[in-house]
Amino acid sequence: MTNWIDIGPLTAVAPRGGRVLKTAFGCVAVFRTADDQVFALDNACPHKAGPLAEGIVHGHNVTCPLHNWVISLETGEAQGADEGAVNTYPARVEGGRILLDAACLVRRAA
């Protein structure tokens, strides 16, 4: 079962940018890529929990601001030689709004 919730307008996130979403289960990083797709991942790099939302977005990747790990926005997996992954959450854009599947958030916590 899905539970799409509206978390804000697409314009609130800059293209090739990220913002933080606070949830009861921790912070989620919400990204908008140059092609206007949105992605949601745990806001903590698998390396040393760096805030991914503050990283540089390139293609469908984000580079962690602390030690330059590159994380795939699609899979949450670290790229290149680094190993590790963060949780990803279904997100999409509809009518200019960013929607997130809250059911996934809760399931993850449970």
Added chain:
Amino acid sequence: MAQNLVIIGAGMASGRALEHLLEADRDAFNVTLFNAEPRGNYNRIMLSPVLSGEKAFDEIVTHTADWYEENGVTCRFGEKVAQIDRATKTVTSEAGDIVPYDKLLLATGSNPFMIPLPGHDLDGVIAYRDLEDTNRMIALADKPGAKAVVIGGGLLGLEAAAGLKLRGVDVTVVHLMGHLMERQLDEAAGYLLRKALVEKGITVKCSANSKEIMGEDGHVTGLRLDDGTELPCDLLVMAVGIRPNVALAQGAQLAVGKGIHVDDQMITSDPNILAVGECVEHNGALFGLVAPLYEQAKVVAQTLQGEQAAFIQKEVSTKLKVTGCDLFSAGDFADGPDREDIVFRDPARGVYKRLVLEENRIKGAVMYGDTADSNWFFGLIKDGTDVAEMRETLIFGPAYQGGTPLDPMAAVAALPDDAEICGCNGITKGTIVKAIQDGATDLAAVRTVTKASGSCGTCTGLVEQVLGVTLGDDFVIPTEQPMCGCTDLTHEDVRRLIKSQELKSMPAVWQELGWKTTCGCHICRPALNFYLLADWPLEYKDDPQSRFINERKHANIQKDGTFSVVPRMWGGITNPGELRAIADAAEKYNVPTVKVTGGQRIDLLGVKSEDLPSIWADLNKAGLVSGHAYAKGLRTVKTCVGTDHCRFGTQDSTGLGIKLEKALWGSWTPHKVKLAVSGCPRNCAEATCKDVGVICVDSGYQVGVGGAAGMDVKETERLADVATEQEAIDVTVAFVQLYREHAKYLDRPYKWIAKVGLDWVKERVVDDLENRQALIDRFALSQSIYQKDPWAEHAQEKAESFQPLANLTLEAAE
């Protein structure tokens, strides 16, 4: 004895034929040249740049009055020929003059086709054919709010429309067919072209059938389409095609079809009359593009000289001369049962390439957005090369053939000969290639002969690549590290190309320099952002998304994701009011750590992202601004107290430090820049290990540069000894600007100086006063954009972006 040669028409074809004739034997003919236009030969295909204002008419004149005189050509410009009498071998001008000929060359060209719509004879309805038409369009632009309609979305019509638009005219293109340039382009390329023109502000109507030209008092006022749409205009340009001008030939009863019939030697049905150019019909074909016309001119000249020559029709290709619309088409690309397509699309870059194959040979090619390989494909079409072997990688161009890995020199190979490689000495690629061909086969030799890369040296990589491209396997390029995985070019190459190709945006760099990724990566983007803003301060817009978080949020990120805040303390001087404000802020925002930094200021560590705008606003109220402690930019100017208090001080070191900091703050640099000013050689401000360190002495100021006290420890080297405080400031500012313009991103000054040499820096900053001033002026221009307190700006305008996008903790708790 010289024969009489009469030429009718002074266009590009006869002009070229005349050149060949005179080159072979100046005295073989007495030449009389008639031209209906009141001028000699000019490069008609360059009328479009004249229309758009990119060129002046004088620049496109190929034969001047002097040229005709020197070559003994009798010019009868502005005179039309009324008739040809083949029996008496004479031509008669409209004024009644009779001129005899032994040989007659018809070069009457073509007439623009005017659709016989109602109203086509109104004033303001013109073709696009000659200088008069061009001047009519240029004159229109003087009228405020002028509107024009162009009928015809082919090559000529679109060049007219783009030129008019550049002149500020409101333009609508009306095209009968479903997509633009349908004879040269397929639908997909036509779409991209249309999109590009619409982005330029041109209105494009396809599948639009014109019905009637509307007028008032004999002047055009608009165009009505058959669906009833009315398009008001002050000028209507018809550019729907050309028809060979055969009236004279017909009158003389020469064999004429669509054009004047000629054989392979360009001789008409009368052995003493030849024809060349757009007026001829050869084996059923007509000609409108310049390449075959020049070929004909060569043949006609040889025939006149009694030599054997034959004109053979070849494939032609088309390029559109509209700035920013890169398109190429050649051959035949209609669909067919035996034909196969290879298609490459890159929608984000607006690139489309299509090859049409038949029996393993390329029959046609259409390219939009990236035409770098067009000449190679055109060669394959002309030669009928069997492409079966390279079919899998064919579409990617010559660099990808034969199983060899990607050619890193493709970007340099694709540069035109007039592209500037060495900016210091103004040396173009063509000059370097010529030097290499003349025997300069290594870098040192090229440097000696041309001076290229002999000054600042940042173009060395490019020169080596030109060597590689020119010499092929005979030259092994020393390996330099590329910028990142997105490109094979080095930082130095990219900087040079940004300047020489005038790349003023990040997409322009990615597109023109062939980036392998869609939008760069965390390594190249911050570097490109700096290079672009440093080279084009007015044109380029800073891209926060290409900056590391510290520069995006104007604070230093800490390991737990909190930030540190460092207000500027000019020259290390503060006062009780500022200290009170800092103390209040530290308490109000529960700052866990307050620390004195090595740069003589105070660091508030552990501030939450969402508190940044408000702590900045509080500090701003006390007059404190950002210290840029996070920036690749000016950090601090450390000072001692100098003559103010110290018994050893020789100059006002604190005052100079403050002045330097006020001059330099806010500027972005390749890496961080730290300064210090010491009041005497005891050097309490530790100026000898700074990027720029000034030591005050009795006689003035010793300015040292290139010190380091980080991963490397290095003492400064003396740049200059100057007598006045102002000179010390000037030399410092000029040095920083030179560093900004030339250094590789993330090279501190000491690393950059090691590459270019201190002497090179001295020449520009110390010795050449004019250049010093130019550097200072360019720095000032950049500061006019970038010297502003980012804290104030962010606290006012971007505060919201520091907050979470949303807070779901309450809802989730339900």
